[in-house]
Amino acid sequence: MTKIETKPLDAEELVKSKLQELIDFRKENNDIKEFWGKQFDLGLAWVQFPEGAGGLGLNPKYQLMVIETLRNEGISQQNRVANILGIGMGAPTIIEYGTEEQISKYLRPMFTTEEIWCQLFSEPGSGSDLASLSTKAVDDGDGYIVNGQKVWTTLGHLAKWGLIVTRTDPNVPKHRGLTFFIVDMESEGVDVRPLRQITGEAEFNEVFLTDVRIADNQRLGDEGDGWRVAITTLMNERVALGGGSGGKGGGPIRTLMNLWSTKKDELGEHDRKVMRDQVADLWIKAEILRLTNQRAKVMAKSGDAGPGGSVGKLFSAELNQKIFETCMSLEGAEGMLHPAGYPMVRSEEAHG
Numbered sequence: 037m038t039k040i041e042t043k044p045l046d047a048e049e050l051v052k053s054k055l056q057e058l059i060d061f062r063k064e065n066n067d068i069k070e071f072w073g074k075q076f077d078l079g080l081a082w083v084q085f086p087e088g089a090g091g092l093g094l095n096p097k098y099q100l101m102v103i104e105t106l107r108n109e110g111i112s113q114q115n116r117v118a119n120i121l122g123i124g125m126g127a128p129t130i131i132e133y134g135t136e137e138q139i140s141k142y143l144r145p146m147f148t149t150e151e152i153w154c155q156l157f158s159e160p161g162s163g164s165d166l167a168s169l170s171t172k173a174v175d176d177g178d179g180y181i182v183n184g185q186k187v188w189t190t191l192g193h194l195a196k197w198g199l200i201v202t203r204t205d206p207n208v209p210k211h212r213g214l215t216f217f218i219v220d221m222e223s224e225g226v227d228v229r230p231l232r233q234i235t236g237e238a239e240f241n242e243v244f245l246t247d248v249r250i251a252d253n254q255r256l257g258d259e260g261d262g263w264r265v266a267i268t269t270l271m272n273e274r275v276a277l278g279g280g281s282g283g284k285g286g287g288p289i290r291t292l293m294n295l296w297s298t299k300k301d302e303l304g305e306h307d308r309k310v311m312r313d314q315v316a317d318l319w320i321k322a323e324i325l326r327l328t329n330q331r332a333k334v335m336a337k338s339g340d341a342g343p344g345g346s347v348g349k350l351f352s353a354e355l356n357q358k359i360f361e362t363c364m365s366l367e368g369a370e371g372m373l374h375p376a377g378y379p380m381v382r383s384e385e386a387h388g
Contacts, residue, residue: 072148104306122146122153133257154195173202182248192241216263289322
């Protein structure tokens with residue numbers, strides 16, 4: 037009897053096949069966290085990651101196919117926003133520096149948002165100069181004892197895990213004396229306090245660490261190698277924060293376009309022409325930013341974040357300011373109002 041050999045699927049066919057399985061699963065299951073778990077198990081969380089770690093070991097360009105397909109199907113990928121500090125920054129760092137045990141333990145509940153992550157880098161005296169941080173981790177032979185204070189910790193009040201940089205050797209140049217850990221935010225000695233903004237939000241927090249014990253198996257990278265690990269996290273942070281547009285025409289520019297469609301007929305002829313040019317110019321810049329970030333994401337997912345993420349983060353901050361200034365101009369006096377309470381949308385989504 038002649039043996040029939042089957043031709044292995046190429047990368048694109050493999051991704052399409054798994055996407056169809058995932059979409060079919062969604063039709064039978066309305067629980068979004070179970071869906072995200074299935075997405076992880078199929079290797080469609082980060083296709084460039086190894087098999088078994090939420091990936092398929094493929095070119096990161098196929099992740100764009102996954103995200104676009106799910107978006108067109110109306111299937112939420114809100115986990116990437118709700119747990120952005122984990123999915124966007126923690127996961128690439130763990131893949132590069134983590135042990136097999138750490139990869140197996142942390143990535144799946146991170147992707148499903150069952151465990152929210154935060155980033156403990158900035159300190160009251162160490163903002164832009166991160167390497168000057170003073171939070172200390174002392175090896176007592178049975179792990180590390182950490183003492184210090186961190187600030188501007190996004191989602192710290194909801195996080196199960198935190199990425200933290202500490203000083204383990206004060207007797208060497210500042211960049212060489214740092215060590216990077218994963219800290220359990222529910223550990224004894226971790227005190228998270230909200231930082232209230234003028235809007236009433238408390239998206240940020242300050243975190244006090246008093247004799248917090250961190251086991252050696254929660255260290256990422258070698259002792260004293262924390263600066264190199266932190267740079268990996270920061271490069272991916274710039275890509276994640278600079279690039280979250282929600283697709284073509286999405287993000288802040290969508291807010292402006294929707295507002296323009298409702299307000300343009302209320303303007304006089306001269307004002308309408310001037311504002312139309314401003315809106316068009318901002319839409320073009322938003323599209324340039326989207327394409328720049330798309331390239332930066334592909335680079336980051338291939339293991340080389342490069343400077344593109346930094347460019348995107350800077351450009352997005354400046355562009356978003358101009359977009360919302362234009363929104364304010366369109367709104368007129370009504371732009372000074374905001375919904376009662378100004379709800380903290382991102383945190384509620386992460387918690388739910």
